[in-house]
Amino acid sequence: MFNKLSYCGIICDGCPVYWATIVADKKKQQKMRAEIIRISKEEFGLDFKPEELTDCYGCMDESNKLLKASRECGIRKCAMQKGLHNCAYCDDYPCDMLQKFHKTDPDAKARLDVLRSAL
Helix, strand or coil, X not given: XXXXXXXXXXXXXXXXXXXXXXXXXXXXXXXXXXXHHHHHHHHHCCCCCHHXXXXXXXXXXXXXXXXXXXXXXXXXXXXXXXXXXXXXXXXXXXXXXXXXXXXXXXXXXXXXXXXHHCC
16 A cells, blocks of 8 residues: 555655655755755754754664654554554554644544554
8 A cells, every 4th residue: 555654654755854865866865854954943843953864764664774753753662562563553543642643644644544444
């Protein structure tokens, strides 16, 4: 269904950080990351420092190339600890942590809801 769906319902290969990670041209990568930092600050109030915007292949990638925020994500840690494919498969779906996150990304919730309805 989705190429890289995260535990919380984000589509990783739709993420600008992922796009910057897979771009081969280092100059283009730097420009993309600078734009991500600018947009993150203006639209979401996030204050990334350039060194914090690392490569990220998505929170399920086995290479462990993750943003610090992904590495420290409580949703990710919980789903991994429970051995879940994603949160739609959890007996506690939707937990408080996931509900709080989905207030900021209702599309991620909708994706998991569709998966959950098919279980």
